[in-house]
Amino acid sequence: MDNQRDFSSRLTFDFDQVALKDYAKITKSVVAEFKLIPHTALVNGLEETFQDFTFNQSIIGLEWDIWSGYVVNAKNTEAEVLLEKIATYIRVNNT
Secondary structure: OEEEEOOOOOEEEEEOOOOHHHHHHHHHHHHHHHOOEEOOOOEEOOOEEEEEEEEOOEEEEEEEEOOOEEEEEEOOHHHHHHHHHHHHHHHHHHO
């Protein structure tokens, strides 16, 4: 699990060992554990899958792409504390 800031300065955590086949299972588990609400529709591309979720004022992206594996990112600064909890949950339960 690597944390960093993307080009928009959003906090992100990458789980590069997670395969695409595990995206739905991990996402379902995270959404249930943290009571997240869909914010955008699920997008399934050839090389990426992603969806944004909310909890209160926090907006979280749960994503997968061929370069980074499973990625969680904070779409706003209010989401950073929640994002760290989600990243720890994924690390403990799914990798």
